[in-house]
Amino acid sequence: MxxxxxxxxxxxxxxxxxxxxxxxxxxxxxxxxxxxxxxxxxxxxxxxxxxxxxxxxxxxxxxxxxxxxxxxxxxxxxxxxxxxxxxxxxxxxxxxxxxxxxxxxxxxxxxxxxxxxxxxxxxxxxxxxxxxxxxxxxxxxxxxxxxxxxxxxxxxxxxxxxxxxxxxxxxxxxxxxxxxxxxxxxxxxxxxxxxxxxxxxxxxxxxxxxxxxxxxxxxxxxxxxxxxxxxxxxxxxxxxxxxxxxxxxxxxxxxxxxxxxxxxxxxxxxLPGRLSCHALPGTSTEVLADAAIDRTGVSAALTAAHARWDGIDHVLLCLPDHKDLEGAVAALAGLPVTYVRLPYDHLAFTRPLPAAWRVTGSESLTRESVAALGRRVLALGTVYFVGLVLDLADAPTGVTWTSRPASGSGA
Structure with a gap:
């Protein structure tokens, strides 16, 4: 090695x-x-x-x-x-x-x-x-x-x-x-x-x-x-x-x-990345992240977002070709969306998108660029993408449960 x-x-x-x-x-x-x-x-x-x-x-x-x-x-x-x-x-x-x-x-x-x-x-x-x-x-x-x-x-x-x-x-x-x-x-x-x-x-x-x-x-x-x-x-x-x-x-x-x-x-x-909310450090933006990959999951995430917020400023979506992109398009109708592509050879991002959607690569995602989308951002898609969002939020992911409840958690 x-x-x-x-x-x-x-x-x-x-x-x-x-x-x-x-x-x-x-x-x-x-x-x-x-x-x-x-x-x-x-x-x-x-x-x-x-x-x-x-x-x-x-x-x-x-x-x-x-x-x-x-x-x-x-x-x-x-x-x-x-x-x-x-x-x-x-x-x-x-x-x-x-x-x-x-x-x-x-x-x-x-x-x-x-x-x-x-x-x-x-x-x-x-x-x-x-x-x-x-x-x-x-x-x-x-x-x-x-x-x-x-x-x-x-x-x-x-x-x-x-x-x-x-x-x-x-x-x-x-x-x-x-x-x-x-x-x-x-x-x-x-x-x-x-x-x-x-x-x-x-x-x-x-x-x-x-x-x-x-x-x-x-x-x-x-x-x-x-x-x-x-x-x-x-x-x-x-x-x-x-x-x-x-x-x-x-x-x-x-x-x-x-x-x-x-x-x-x-x-x-x-359960980070499963309807989990995270403050974006150094900004006034909160991100709700969920590994939703089909219409049902996207709809459930929208319901959770509306229960938490009085509105959604922007949606970040990352669904490769083999996921339910059509279902996500239908569920997100009327919302401002940025479609994010990942630079992985094993994931294809070739399917047509709504004309109103923005398109970007994951390398352009920074705390500043996400914060510029608004104070309430919904991030949905493949686990690889959700992981990038959690990284931007410096979300604690190192401990998922503990048998010592008083010991706290860590990243």
């Missing part, structure tokens, strides 16, 4: 991938074997789905933490830093810890046989680093978020005690499947006969529900006070996370946390 940033190790093969080259879960398994993280380990709760996976993983982890378990959580992507992909008891790994993990992953990759049948994906390598970190820290439980798929994702390398399925819809059509039902079947492919002991799902549409395993149970409520769960579209995923974690505790014969303890820990949960 020399003086390279630790992130480079995880993105190296992805950055050099050839046209049409796919990621290789087979090679990821070889790296996992070299790291000695396959086989017996702490119980695993795996989260798959199209939307709300990070929320479900966060609430599942916090519930397990409230029960006294040491919990390692691996999610994707990070917001302000790739350190946030790997957390221990809600706190992102340090730069030194990530560097150490990256060095060991790099050594394992260098030991692979010559030739390759696909590249090692960044999300997959971060997942392996997270599992390695869990082993180092003697974690009592692992909560893993799938990157995009299920059967075809690296999370399938680690048989789950419990699988939680968040809402599934037609994202990645033509990649994971040609219909939402086919996508659901691929994601549910992480369920391995004889290894998974419980499959829980948020409410799904009829076609998606029929594509899920017959033994799937639906999480429709937690009995928790509404104040302990987030508002908006993320609430079902949060409830799913709590229910899935409770089931894992039951399966392992471990006591659930008391109502008072669960209340104390869930009260510390922070």
């Amino acid at each position: 020399n003086d390279e940033a630790p992130d480079e190790v995880f993105f190296r093969e992805w950055a050099r991938r050839g046209p049409g080259e796919r990621r290789s879960v087979t090679r990821a398994r070889e790296v996992a074997a070299a790291l000695d993280v396959l086989g017996q380990g702490p119980p695993v709760l795996t989260v798959v789905g199209s939307k709300g996976k990070g929320t479900a993983a966060t609430y599942a982890s916090a519930t397990l933490g409230a029960a006294g378990l040491r919990v390692c959580t691996v999610t994707s992507p990070g917001l302000r830093s790739n350190r946030e992909r790997i957390r221990l008891d809600g706190e992102a790994v340090s730069e030194a810890e990530l560097r150490s993990l990256a060095k060991r992953v790099e050594q394992a990759v260098e030991g692979l046989p010559e030739g390759r049948d696909g590249y090692l994906s960044p999300a997959g390598l971060f997942l392996l680093a997270g599992v390695l970190h869990a082993r180092d820290a003697a974690a009592d439980a692992l909560v893993l978020e799938a990157g995009m798929g299920g059967r075809s994702d690296e999370v399938a390398l680690f048989p789950a005690d419990v699988v939680a399925i968040t809402p599934v819809f037609g994202e990645h059509l033509g990649v994971l499947g040609d219909t939402p039902a086919e996508i659901a079947a691929e994601k549910a492919g992480v369920v391995a006969p004889g290894t998974t002991r419980a499959v829980l799902s948020a409410p799904q549409s009829g076609p998606v529900a029929r594509a899920l395993p017959a033994a799937t149970e639906y999480a429709t409520g937690t009995g928790l006070p509404p104040r302990l769960l987030p508002d908006g579209l993320t609430r079902p995923s949060a409830a799913l996370g709590v229910t899935a974690a409770s089931r894992l505790l039951d399966l392992r014969g471990l006591p659930r946390p008391s109502a008072e303890r669960l209340d104390a820990v869930l009260s510390t949960v922070a």
Whole structure:
């Protein structure tokens, strides 16, 4: 690694991938074997789905933490830093810890046989680093978020005690499947006969529900006070996370946390970038940021903004071609919008836009340029974009929950 940033190790093969080259879960398994993280380990709760996976993983982890378990959580992507992909008891790994993990992953990759049948994906390598970190820290439980798929994702390398399925819809059509039902079947492919002991799902549409395993149970409520769960579209995923974690505790014969303890820990949960409001330092502007990627999500964010403010001065929107741009256009009709393009080769921004919209590149976003849009700015779109906005706001993203409520939080 020399003086390279630790992130480079995880993105190296992805950055050099050839046209049409796919990621290789087979090679990821070889790296996992070299790291000695396959086989017996702490119980695993795996989260798959199209939307709300990070929320479900966060609430599942916090519930397990409230029960006294040491919990390692691996999610994707990070917001302000790739350190946030790997957390221990809600706190992102340090730069030194990530560097150490990256060095060991790099050594394992260098030991692979010559030739390759696909590249090692960044999300997959971060997942392996997270599992390695869990082993180092003697974690009592692992909560893993799938990157995009299920059967075809690296999370399938680690048989789950419990699988939680968040809402599934037609994202990645033509990649994971040609219909939402086919996508659901691929994601549910992480369920391995004889290894998974419980499959829980948020409410799904009829076609998606029929594509899920017959033994799937639906999480429709937690009995928790509404104040302990987030508002908006993320609430079902949060409830799913709590229910899935409770089931894992039951399966392992471990006591659930008391109502008072669960209340104390869930009260510390922070979900930056999910209907979160942030003051822009040095300005009078407040930004409401949300990773909304379809018409329903944009509409929910508008409702939250109108509940908080008496008006919206401007909307920043970043939706690549594979997201629901048409739905966002319809929902944002009549509002001043600036469409933001990201400089990433794997994201296309080629679709036609309303003539009244401004268009800019993410490199032009500064605190000053955002503040010039008004005092009430709504920022919506892909997680990569929301992360940039949170960076401008210097939002705390390092801690998503704590089992020590009095200890505060950090960035």
